[in-house]
Amino acid sequence: MSPPLHDWDLAPPEAIALQTRLAPRVEREDRLAPVRHIAGVDIGFEQDGEVTRAAVVVLALGEKAVPGLEVVEEAVHREPTRMPYIPGLLSFREVPAALAAFEKLAVRPELVMVDGQGIAHPRRLGVASHLGLWLDLPTIGVAKSRLCGCHAEPGPERGDWAPLVDGDETIGAVLRSRRGVKPVFVSPGHRVSLATALDWVVRCLGCTKLPEPTRLADRLASRSF
DNA sequence: GCGACAG
């Protein structure tokens, strides 16, 4: 058992204060190694929410196949649920379990996609950013709905997007990942710019609403055994 | 005071 990097079980006021201290550490410019493996992370719950299940799926970029993504490793970690869901404090509920799942991996991906927001967060520290900080890896947030910010309706075609703005700051993009479907909310997590985040999400799109890394992690996190 | 509110 390795010691915790910091206290995760904090009361809301302390958790909020910690987010404010960590947010400046998030890097919004590209700082990525050549991407060969992309991981998708998601959290699911069992036993009426008593147990938290973190799932990570690692995909390798193919050299010829069309989607070009092949599953090379999967990891699951279960632990007692630490705290209830509180909007804005999601990372304190999910990141510890995600980190434990990552420790089981043999492969260290160069990029990680997380189910949730990156910097598109009231204090600019959504789950994707918080996780990226502790993994010290580039991360991208891909959320199914909005937490904060304003945006126009993106165009109808796959790949169409509109900026997600909060005040005078662009914090992400609302992306039409598939025709006729509700758009997804893409935001930089850590060490990735918005342009690069959008690029990777679009590149990882299969024929569904969610990019493959997140979709597969989603399936692994909620599938019953 | 009244909504809004990732998963």
Next chain:
DNA sequence: ATCTTGTCGC
């Protein structure tokens, strides 16, 4: 997140 049938639309 999770619990779940029918139903609306292409």
